[in-house]
Amino acid sequence: MMTLKGITITGHFTAEDMIDYQTMGNISEFAGSPCVIVRSLDPDFSIILHKVKLIITEQGSPLAHLALIALEYGKTIIRLNQTLGPVPPRGKLAITGDAKHVEIKIL
Amino acid sequence: MGQYEQNNIFEDFIKDPSPLSRSVVELAISQKQKYDSLFPPRGFFNQVKLRLRYQEEYLRIHAFTRGYDRALPAERDTIQRIDRAWERLTVLFDFIALNNTFLIYAFFAEKHKTNPIITKEDERLLAFKRLFHGEITRQSFNESFGHYAFNAYELSARRFSEYPEQELLEIARFLSDFKTQKATSLYDFIDSKSKNLFAAYSSLREELKYLSLLVIRDLRFSFLELAAEKNIQNIFEMSYDDIKRNNDHRSFHR
Numbered sequence: 001m002m003t004l005k006g007i008t009i010t011g012h013f014t015a016e017d018m019i020d021y022q023t024m025g026n027i028s029e030f031a032g033s034p035c036v037i038v039r040s041l042d043p044d045f046s047i048i049l050h051k052v053k054l055i056i057t058e059q060g061s062p063l064a065h066l067a068l069i070a071l072e073y074g075k076t077i078i079r080l081n082q083t084l085g086p087v088p089p090r091g092k093l094a095i096t097g098d099a100k101h102v103e104i105k106i107l
Numbered sequence: 108m109g110q111y112e113q114n115n116i117f118e119d120f121i122k123d124p125s126p127l128s129r130s131v132v133e134l135a136i137s138q139k140q141k142y143d144s145l146f147p148p149r150g151f152f153n154q155v156k157l158r159l160r161y162q163e164e165y166l167r168i169h170a171f172t173r174g175y176d177r178a179l180p181a182e183r184d185t186i187q188r189i190d191r192a193w194e195r196l197t198v199l200f201d202f203i204a205l206n207n208t209f210l211i212y213a214f215f216a217e218k219h220k221t222n223p224i225i226t227k228e229d230e231r232l233l234a235f236k237r238l239f240h241g242e243i244t245r246q247s248f249n250e251s252f253g254h255y256a257f258n259a260y261e262l263s264a265r266r267f268s269e270y271p272e273q274e275l276l277e278i279a280r281f282l283s284d285f286k287t288q289k290a291t292s293l294y295d296f297i298d299s300k301s302k303n304l305f306a307a308y309s310s311l312r313e314e315l316k317y318l319s320l321l322v323i324r325d326l327r328f329s330f331l332e333l334a335a336e337k338n339i340q341n342i343f344e345m346s347y348d349d350i351k352r353n354n355d356h357r358s359f360h361r
Contacts (some may be wrong), residue, residue, distance in 0.1 A: 027257070027278070027281070030281070042122070043259070044257045044258065046228060046232070047232065047235065047278065047281045047282060048281050050232075050282075050284075050285050050286070051281070051284075062214065063207075063210065063211060063214055068309055068312075069228055071220055071222075072221070072222045072226075072309070
């Protein structure tokens with residue numbers, strides 16, 4: 001089991017027991033998961049924002065275009081404190097901690 | 108200071124810019140640098156000055172967006188047309204940089220960061236939805252948002268108006284169930300003299316993006332026209348200076 005650490009940069013922190021996730025490099029890879037793991041806050045992802053609950057990103061600021069839109073639509077973005085490393089393309093994850101100290105367990 | 112420095116508003120500007128689009132990045136950065144000294148403010152008087160400017164500038168930016176002339180430059184010569192478009196982009200990027208400065212300020216100064224305004228981004232998503240459901244025509248979509256693109260500021264990126272019907276509908280499919288609760292126009296919000304300006308600066312950012320992408324589209328099409336005129340292979344792999352030098356050289360030998 002892999003554990004990642006991060007911080008909530010947009011929206012409200014909510015603990016999750018088990019949420020489906022997928023990694024995503026571009027829009028065509030989106031398969032409807034409520035949580036997406038991305039390398040950066042690509043503004044092109046705004047077209048799927050209404051379909052997701054949570055974005056986990058390796059890089060990005062709360063003032064990035066996507067982060068501002070996520071803020072308007074009540075979505076949460078967590079930025080990792082570390083590089084992503086090899087994560088299975090799909091699966092489930094759990095989130096614990098608080099807004100400033102988020103712990104993500106890839107199950 | 109640290110918390111401000113982490114907020115690079117240009118980080119997502121252009122992914123892997125082509126040599127030609129690097130000129131766009133350089134222009135954006137140079138315009139941003141003009142306002143770097145404004146925020147964060149140093150000293151009490153600069154803080155007061157910034158606050159006063161923050162309460163006024165959105166009105167000037169809004170007036171600019173409303174009065175902006177969208178008509179294409181009239182020059183017949185393609186290089187001259189590119190030069191005129193470039194001048195427009197310089198002005199627009201100046202406003203974007205200024206607006207971004209106050210948006211960053213708003214982000215830290217305003218407690219409530221909600222936005223009830225229907226922004227150009229919301230309109231774009233709604234246009235995709237309506238296109239998918241056949242509520243607007245392709246022509247209507249193209250007229251409103253055909254100048255947008257994925258990696259929107261990249262000059263080599265095809266505009267949505269250039270997409271085949273089916274490809275555009277594949278994108279629109281993502282928005283088939285899109286909903287928004289927003290109901291306030293930017294004009295009404297500004298007219299209401301709301302004291303929370305986060306929404307104003309956030310929405311103006313989208314207005315300025317909308318206008319600057321019209322210029323990016325004009326530049327793209329002008330560069331493609333120039334490439335056809337001068338038989339240049341993959342013009343986006345050249346720098347703007349190289350293109351101008353190349354054009355001067357050919358004109359000289361004509």
